[in-house]
Amino acid sequence: DAGVTQSPTHLIKTRGQQVTLRCSPKSGHDTVSWYQQALGQGPQFIFQYYEEEERQRGNFPDRFSGHQFPNYSSELNVNALWLGDSALYLCASSLSNTQYFGPGTRLTVL
């Protein structure tokens, strides 16, 4: 049984560019959450998707947007990248309460 998978593993972008990160949930999971983890800090909640709708959102600007597909996979899009967007982006999937995390995508903005 495959766990949560994310792609790409690493990504380098320049300021002002746009990026799309992808997540495939654990088999049978219908809810996907995205987190941003800066170096030395705990993950910060970005948003959560359920039934292809954004159900909850954290304190992130509209430059951060997402999508969930009918097969429950999800994308995170970030527009107009800032240097401060450099972080590890984590995707987590769940069916009830417990969230299971993927390996993350390391985004570097130069």
Next chain:
Amino acid sequence: SQELEQSPQSLIVQEGKNLTINCTSSKTLYGLYWYKQKYGEGLIFLMMLQKGGEEKSHEKITAKLDEKKQQSSLHITASQPSHAGIYLCGADMDSWGKLQFGAGTQVVVTP
């Protein structure tokens, strides 16, 4: 504001010794989760606590949630090199699955 405080920030323990990590919330928790993270990698789920006074154990790791559901501790007995990593507590503050995390505790196990 940081609603979840973890302590200590880091600790070094000799192999075979016990260690305890604490996680304190300013609000009542609907669920408290413990995860382990290797540097730069994803989070590995350890345990979830929901009921006041609940205690769970897995192998040499025990987690407790106090009666008021505002403080949790993670205890590792007879630490091993495999226990090294960053331990994170995450809390569901509103029962909707929006987890808030502490800053993490880095554990180093020395020979």
